[in-house]
Amino acid sequence: MEDALTSYTAIRQISQFVGAVVFFHVSEYLLAIYFHGRSNVSCSSLLISKHYVIAMGFALVEYIVEIALIPQWKENWFLSNCGLVMILVGEVIRKVAIVTAGHAFTHMIRIYYEEHHELITHGIYSIMRHPSYCGFFIWAIGTQVMLRNPISLIAFVLVLWRFFFRRIPYEEFFLRQFFGPHYIEYARKVPSGLPFIR
Numbered sequence: 001m002e003d004a005l006t007s008y009t010a011i012r013q014i015s016q017f018v019g020a021v022v023f024f025h026v027s028e029y030l031l032a033i034y035f036h037g038r039s040n041v042s043c044s045s046l047l048i049s050k051h052y053v054i055a056m057g058f059a060l061v062e063y064i065v066e067i068a069l070i071p072q073w074k075e076n077w078f079l080s081n082c083g084l085v086m087i088l089v090g091e092v093i094r095k096v097a098i099v100t101a102g103h104a105f106t107h108m109i110r111i112y113y114e115e116h117h118e119l120i121t122h123g124i125y126s127i128m129r130h131p132s133y134c135g136f137f138i139w140a141i142g143t144q145v146m147l148r149n150p151i152s153l154i155a156f157v158l159v160l161w162r163f164f165f166r167r168i169p170y171e172e173f174f175l176r177q178f179f180g181p182h183y184i185e186y187a188r189k190v191p192s193g194l195p196f197i198r
Ligand SMILES: C[S@@+](CC[C@H](N)C(=O)[O-])C[C@H]1O[C@@H](n2cnc3c(N)ncnc32)[C@H](O)[C@@H]1O
Pocket: 097, 101, 104, 105, 106, 107, 108, 109, 110, 118, 119, 120, 121, 125, 129, 130, 131, 132, 133, 134, 171, 175
């Protein structure tokens, strides 16, 4: 067990995982401060919820059990590197979305119209309506492909898809209230950016 955990494979894959997670959360927090000001940003912008900690904790436990029992399984570097590429691509898509939306981007879904909230339809928002969700979806699944965690991979796909399947209509209910026909027209032309979600 100790040998497996101190192997090159384990050290590299766990470091990549921890690095990806730390970079994701710290950069989300710093961007929120940049666009909304320190006094308007709370620790919730670190995006660390109870469910998230359970999911990531489960993924780490799965990784440790599998590398101890079937270390050769973790050594398919082609797939692991594909996961690393997904992490980078997902991170870039998400951050491009945040920077493009700027002040309009809030971690909590706005349920009241705020002055200066403009509808963003340019840049990456002209390709998909929910680029930050698309980016997070790719990023999170990429972490499990990189770790070569089959159980967590399936669980992440199902749980995240269901989460966005519920969140997007809720968010868009308010966007239609705020921007009326402009949002309806935008949503008619531009896909959501998540598979099988209109
Ligand atoms: C967590 S952000 C996610 C934004 C978007 N769903 C995405 O994936 O890039 C949620 C906030 O963004 C705002 N929002 C979402 N789409 C928007 C758009 N096209 N223009 C302006 N604000 C938007 C919503 O009102 C909500 O408060």
